[in-house]
Amino acid sequence: MFSFCVDPASLDGLAWMACYLTTGKHMAIYTSLFTVLLLLAITAPSALIFGFLGASSARSPFPPLSWIGKAYIAIVRGVPDIAFFLFFVIALDQLFEWIRHEIKCPDWEADIWQGNDFVVCDIAKLPLGNAPQWVHETYGFFLAVLTFAIVFGAFAANVLYGAMRAVPHNQLETAESYGMNRRQVFWRILVPQMWVFALPGLSNLWMVLIKATPLLFLLGVEDIVYWARELGGSKTARFTDYPHGDWRMWYFLALLIFYLLFTRVSEIVLDKLMLKLTHGQATLAGEAQRKAAA
Amino acid sequence: MKSILLGTAALAISASVAFAGSHSVVRMGTEGAYPPYNFINDAGEVDGFERELGDELCARAELTCEWVTNEWDSIIPNLVSGNYDTIIAGMSITDERDEVIDFTQNYTQPDPSSYLALDGADVDLEGGVIAAQANTIQAAFIASSGATLVEFATPDETIAAVRSGEADAVLADDAYLRPIAEENADLVMLEKQELIGGGVGMGVRESDTELKEKFNAAIQSMKDDGTLNALLAKWEIGPGF
Incomplete structure (x- = not known):
């Protein structure tokens, strides 16, 4: 990276460190940091959408819809994350490929399962076998987002379901007595008031989600924990210009600080948000705010 | 009827062309x-x-x-x-x-597999604790040898286990262990080698x-x-x- 990095063996101290920390391999760990942040940025809203759909269908008056919502919450919450991640992504990928296979290659005669092999016709591969590597990586990333969204959506659904029931019932009855129909009551009275009840649960989920990102590696996405382990492992001079001993401790220490800082910032933001949501609500905290202002 | 037959034939041919052209990458x-x-x-x-x-x-x-x-x-x-x-x-x-x-x-x-241990350690290869990477021929070999096997997901961790004393020695491909032994004074290769794998x-x-x-x-x-x-x-x- 820097001009003085031509012969790292002759360097020491800070100069060596500056060169070491800017090798192509270290760029990969910095990139993976953004991968993790991007994953969080996309997963959080999509999990919330999954959760909202799950919760509103679970409390639907139409039984089959309510069963679907409740089954989604119960099944996904009950299965261990790691089993879900290992099984689900491969199954999801194969499901997509199988559907494309049925559409694009209707006259394919060989079996899809040949012994241990899962074989679909080439044009049904997802992504196509000749696609560049970044397409494969992006596809893997979105499979990961989808899986995270489904898993955390189930937990969010449970939180929102509880929050919807926590809104005082007389609020809804009053709305109805004003002549609002069911839809209007839901969108204008229930949804705006439920967030204050949902936020403590949702902020908890957000913290768990931040810490769950190393599960990405199970999905084939190389995240910061993978790179910390790879970079920290001892390196011999034959295969690198920057030989060093077992430095995993330092890399994991850096990760620890990163995650602690990140969750701390999240806490501060969530507290601010809670303050805002509480404003004017018929809750204990809302009442306290009103009194303090008065 | 004829056109349908022709159509299927054409489809079949195009499908087989697609198959022959497989593995463009x-x-x-x-x-x-x-x-x-x-x-x-x-x-x-x-x-x-x-x-x-x-x-x-x-x-x-x-x-x-x-x-x-x-x-x-x-x-x-x-x-x-x-x-x-x-x-x-x-x-x-x-x-x-x-x-x-x-x-x-x-x-x-078939590459000989070697043992790497701490310098000066007295390793009992039959009854001691030997580290190997999971799902390798070396792990399978130790499992059937009578020594206690500890498995790790990456080869690097097997070396760290020997250093920390968690394992007495590590069994891995000779070509992998040799440069590590050469550069680290505290680690030595044992004389005994195992010929496993094809x-x-x-x-x-x-x-x-x-x-x-x-x-x-x-x-x-x-x-x-x-x-x-x-x-x-x-x-x-x-x-x-």
Whole structure:
């Protein structure tokens, strides 16, 4: 990276460190940091959408819809994350490929399962076998987002379901007595008031989600924990210009600080948000705010 | 009726053309953590004996190849489900693996496996605690030898286990352990070696016979003109052919 990095063996101290920390391999760990942040940025809203759909269908008056919502919450919450991640992504990928296979290659005669092999016709591969590597990586990333969204959506659904029931019932009855129909009551009275009840649960989920990102590696996405382990492992001079001993401790220490800082910032933001949501609500905290202002 | 028949025939032909044209890009799966066979270099790219070998094989077989890294534990399931087309990751040919995937002919001789231990330690190879990477021939060997096996997901962790005293010694490919022993005064190779495995080959899906034959021919041509021996010598991987 820097001009003085031509012969790292002759360097020491800070100069060596500056060169070491800017090798192509270290760029990969910095990139993976953004991968993790991007994953969080996309997963959080999509999990919330999954959760909202799950919760509103679970409390639907139409039984089959309510069963679907409740089954989604119960099944996904009950299965261990790691089993879900290992099984689900491969199954999801194969499901997509199988559907494309049925559409694009209707006259394919060989079996899809040949012994241990899962074989679909080439044009049904997802992504196509000749696609560049970044397409494969992006596809893997979105499979990961989808899986995270489904898993955390189930937990969010449970939180929102509880929050919807926590809104005082007389609020809804009053709305109805004003002549609002069911839809209007839901969108204008229930949804705006439920967030204050949902936020403590949702902020908890957000913290768990931040810490769950190393599960990405199970999905084939190389995240910061993978790179910390790879970079920290001892390196011999034959295969690198920057030989060093077992430095995993330092890399994991850096990760620890990163995650602690990140969750701390999240806490501060969530507290601010809670303050805002509480404003004017018929809750204990809302009442306290009103009194303090008065 | 006739046009329908013709239509199906045309479809069948186009389908078979598509099949013949398969593997316009061959995705090469490797671990990237097992020098000198394969590792990630300072620039962040796959490097090592197998990188050079694989690029040469692809050139000879006139294939376009792309390198993919995958963790060792799930390297076979991901091949089988089609995420890449070959495994080229220092994988020894064994009967258990051969039941699930197919191998090309071997491109290294059966490499002796060696023990690495702390300098001056008195290691009991029959009854002690020996570390090995999970799902390797060495792990299977220790499991059946009577010594206590501790397994780790990456080769690097097996070395760390010896250093920390969690294991008395580590059993791994000689070519992997030798540079580590040379550079670390506190670690030594034991004299005893084990001859296990049938050499290293490339793994392909069992249904992929066409690709397997292409690589078999390419490996044979490299064996015949001596380039493979030169590569083996350059990366100090066992004896040549």
